[in-house]
Amino acid sequence: MRFNNNLLLIASFLGVATALRRGCRVDNSGAAGTSGTGFYTFTANDRLDAVAADFCSNEGNLRNLNPGVSFSAGTFIRVPCKVRQRDCAKIPNSSNGYYKIVSGDQLRFIADDFCTSTSVLQSMNSDVIKNINAIFPDDILQVPCAWN
Numbered sequence: 001m002r003f004n005n006n007l008l009l010i011a012s013f014l015g016v017a018t019a020l021r022r023g024c025r026v027d028n029s030g031a032a033g034t035s036g037t038g039f040y041t042f043t044a045n046d047r048l049d050a051v052a053a054d055f056c057s058n059e060g061n062l063r064n065l066n067p068g069v070s071f072s073a074g075t076f077i078r079v080p081c082k083v084r085q086r087d088c089a090k091i092p093n094s095s096n097g098y099y100k101i102v103s104g105d106q107l108r109f110i111a112d113d114f115c116t117s118t119s120v121l122q123s124m125n126s127d128v129i130k131n132i133n134a135i136f137p138d139d140i141l142q143v144p145c146a147w148n
Helices: 005-013 048-054 059-065 107-113 118-124
Strands: 037-041 076-080 096-100 140-144
Touching: 048 059, 059 076, 107 118, 118 140
Parallel strands: none
Antiparallel strands: 037 076, 096 140
């Protein structure tokens, strides 16, 4: 059974919010210890746990990457940094959201963008994903979406 797209439409009218992924500027300096990291500018609306989740990290890791840094508006912080192609529609009062599969998607890349594994996505969407190697455009997946 596939996800009912009408449910997503109804959910959008009931307050599902579109999440906005935070972006980072990749550190291309080549300096020791900077591989896979970049910079993000902390804003007045940010919470450290939400920023960490958006970069597939945790508060402790961000604190380790930024010793002695105050996480306040306007501060540049070092974060794990890679380009993410996908975003989610956040489910209110939940750490999950919805993602609509597009042509060419592969479950492993979807999982990577949402900081999870293919097995977790399959478990969350057992009614949609019967085979991790066979997903279909326009199907709607429930995905982790804790950063928004």
